[in-house]
Amino acid sequence: MSIISQFYDALANDLSLTNIVSEDVTLYASEPVNELHGIDAIKQQYWKILSTSLYNIERRPFIEFDSIHNNHKWIAATGYLIGDFVNDLLGIPATKKPVYLRFTELVQLQNEKIVNYYIIIDFLDVMHQAGVNPLRKSLGHDGLIMPPTTMDGLNPIESYVEQSQQSEQLVLSMLEELGRFDGQSLASMQLENFWHPAFMWYGPAGIGMTRGISDFRKNHQGPFVFSFPDRVVDHKAAIIKKGNYVSTGGWPHMHGSHLAGGWLGLPPSGIKLELRVIDIWRRENNLLKENWVGIDIIHMCKQMGLDVFAMMKDAYHLR
Known part of the structure; x- marks a missing residue:
């Protein structure tokens, strides 16, 4: 289980996060969540919002890989947070059906713990799924985003050094x-x-x-x-x-x-x-x-x- 999966598993089961995130962890999320500092803020102003609206929420990445950047380990990932849309989400009316929250994220580790977590959640797409998107229809195609054609996005293999x-x-x-x-x-x-x-x-x-x-x-x-x-x-x-x-x-x-x-x-x-x-x-x-x-x-x-x-x-x- 990746450290990001451990993070969400601990949040969902109200387990300790001390072995997963740093004490000074910062979450940078999309509007209107924005910047949150510390475990308590993440629990109350991020996870509680999502888990109250989406029953049995689960994270389903279809791309996730890591490498070193500027002497820190980073993880990049994209996929969906999926759950039953039982309660309104930030004012978006609940559909009482499954909903797909598209996410794209970058996670920085320090001493094998999450120290900075950047995540863009496509709340506009949730509005689209609920039928209440106030902006004009997309010029491109709307709909579920596909995983890689090669289906090798989860911990991809490096075949050669270069x-x-x-x-x-x-x-x-x-x-x-x-x-x-x-x-x-x-x-x-x-x-x-x-x-x-x-x-x-x-x-x-x-x-x-x-x-x-x-x-x-x-x-x-x-x-x-x-x-x-x-x-x-x-x-x-x-x-x-x-x-x-x-x-x-x-x-x-x-x-x-x-x-x-x-x-x-x-x-x-x-x-x-x-x-x-x-x-x-x-x-x-x-x-x-x-x-x-x-x-x-x-x-x-x-x-x-x-x-x-x-x-x-x-x-x-x-x-």
């Missing part, structure tokens, strides 16, 4: 290529040199999934880069790699000024935003084949002055 370094270099080169956008044409970023023709981009609710470069450009990249023309990635982000898998992320991971309309159908706010993002890529031969992306869109909207939870209540006449 494998993870090659995967990391491909991702870093691709990210450098994204920085070559000339502000005019999406073709100025030569993604075909890095991405498989049938590349799957598993985006969050509000954006959706895309397949192939043209679909990605049409339904996500185009609206995003033109809306945030000065976007900058924080190079202090963690990089975790294992075999053909690479994860990057930070808190925040990107900054950009919202200077044009189009993204999510929202008008420009003119505000410089910080973006909480966690990416996981899978390499296939010399190209990237799949990308699972966690973005805290509700937090971005809040910085624009939009309270998505209040919008939901108003739009659907909820208490």
Whole structure:
């Protein structure tokens, strides 16, 4: 059982966490949970919220791997928190049916204990499942996110010593290529040199999934880069790699000024935003084949002055 599984097992069974997390553990969760310090805060302001709303909640990752970054062990993972949606969740009305909370996470260990836990939970997708999403329908495909085509995402194997370094270099080169956008044409970023023709981009609710470069450009990249023309990635982000898998992320991971309309159908706010993002890529031969992306869109909207939870209540006449 991985240390993250131990963490949730201890929370679910009200067991001691002292052998699992550091005394000064910090949880960085998506809006509106945000930053929590210490075990008691995590129990009361994170776990209690989830476990009260989702009966028999369980964590089901389909990707989870670890590596060393800056002399610390890190774990990257994505999957679903699943439970029976019996009570409202942060004002989202309970469906009385199973619900899937998509998560993407980075976990930092110190002395074999969790010291920093970053998790993006797609609460907007929960609204979508409950039929109360106040934002426009995703341009991409909405629905359950698939595990890796190769079904090898849980503790992937490194077949040779240089494998993870090659995967990391491909991702870093691709990210450098994204920085070559000339502000005019999406073709100025030569993604075909890095991405498989049938590349799957598993985006969050509000954006959706895309397949192939043209679909990605049409339904996500185009609206995003033109809306945030000065976007900058924080190079202090963690990089975790294992075999053909690479994860990057930070808190925040990107900054950009919202200077044009189009993204999510929202008008420009003119505000410089910080973006909480966690990416996981899978390499296939010399190209990237799949990308699972966690973005805290509700937090971005809040910085624009939009309270998505209040919008939901108003739009659907909820208490």
